[in-house]
Amino acid sequence: MKSEKTKDLGLAAIYLERAMKEQGCPICRRVREAEERWIWNVLYELTGDPEIHERFSSSFGLCREHAALAAKVVETRELVTPTGVARLYETAVEKALAELVGFRGRKGLTRGECPLCEVAREAEDRESWFLGKLLADAEFWAAYERSDGLCLPHFFSVWSRSPVEVRPKLRLDFEKRLSGLLERLRELQRKERFDVDEPLTPEEIESWREALWRLGGMNYSDPLIKRD
Numbered sequence: 591m592k593s594e595k596t597k598d599l600g601l602a603a604i605y606l607e608r609a610m611k612e613q614g615c616p617i618c619r620r621v622r623e624a625e626e627r628w629i630w631n632v633l634y635e636l637t638g639d640p641e642i643h644e645r646f647s648s649s650f651g652l653c654r655e656h657a658a659l660a661a662k663v664v665e666t667r668e669l670v671t672p673t674g675v676a677r678l679y680e681t682a683v684e685k686a687l688a689e690l691v692g693f694r695g696r697k698g699l700t701r702g703e704c705p706l707c708e709v710a711r712e713a714e715d716r717e718s719w720f721l722g723k724l725l726a727d728a729e730f731w732a733a734y735e736r737s738d739g740l741c742l743p744h745f746f747s748v749w750s751r752s753p754v755e756v757r758p759k760l761r762l763d764f765e766k767r768l769s770g771l772l773e774r775l776r777e778l779q780r781k782e783r784f785d786v787d788e789p790l791t792p793e794e795i796e797s798w799r800e801a802l803w804r805l806g807g808m809n810y811s812d813p814l815i816k817r818d
């Protein structure tokens with residue numbers, strides 16, 4: 591009988607392989623998908639759930655970044671509506687109002703962690719662990735090498751969770767990606783000078799964008815999941 595872990599690893603391989611075919615860091619993508627899925631699930635079927643209400647009121651709703659993502663999901667996805675958000679936030683607004691009674695301004699509100707930040711952290715842990723484990727497989731490694739590779743924060747999170755035999759080659763691969771990027775950033779500046787008449791490659795033209803996500807992580811303006 592296959593253990594749950596092996597089954598989970600098989601599924602993770604499918605999703606990570608898919609993410610590696612897309613642009614940018616695959617862990618960023620998997621985390622973002624987990625965030626969108628959570629928002630959709632909560633708004634679709636859990637707006638009456640007492641535990642969710644409790645979490646939403648202890649954190650006074652979502653953090654700024656996740657609140658913006660929730661707005662986009664509501665605006666673009668079917669089956670989730672503004673009334674779901676209204677229902678969830680009703681409790682949080684009531685709690686904020688109650689806290690104001692007797693407020694003397696000596697200390698600010700004690701705010702619990704944004705529930706979606708917690709979901710994102712768990713997804714990052716889980717996906718980093720899976721990817722580290724999968725990279726021990728030669729075929730998977732080859733697919734990883736062909737992909738855009740990791741962002742700096744996720745390089746560290748995968749590296750620290752991967753089996754020891756994976757670590758040296760993972761570091762070497764990341765070094766190669768960074769030195770390639772450095773070269774392209776320099777070429778972009780050099781070839782943009784008025785006295786240099788050499789064409790830029792598409793990779794050099796895009797290098798400044800790559801630097802932004804490579805060091806800081808991916809930023810997606812639109813929801814990644816269009817429908818369930």
Ligand SMILES: [Zn+2]
Nearest residue numbers: 615618741744
């Ligand atoms: Zn990333």
Ligand SMILES: [Zn+2]
Nearest residue numbers: 653656704707
């Ligand atoms: Zn958050």
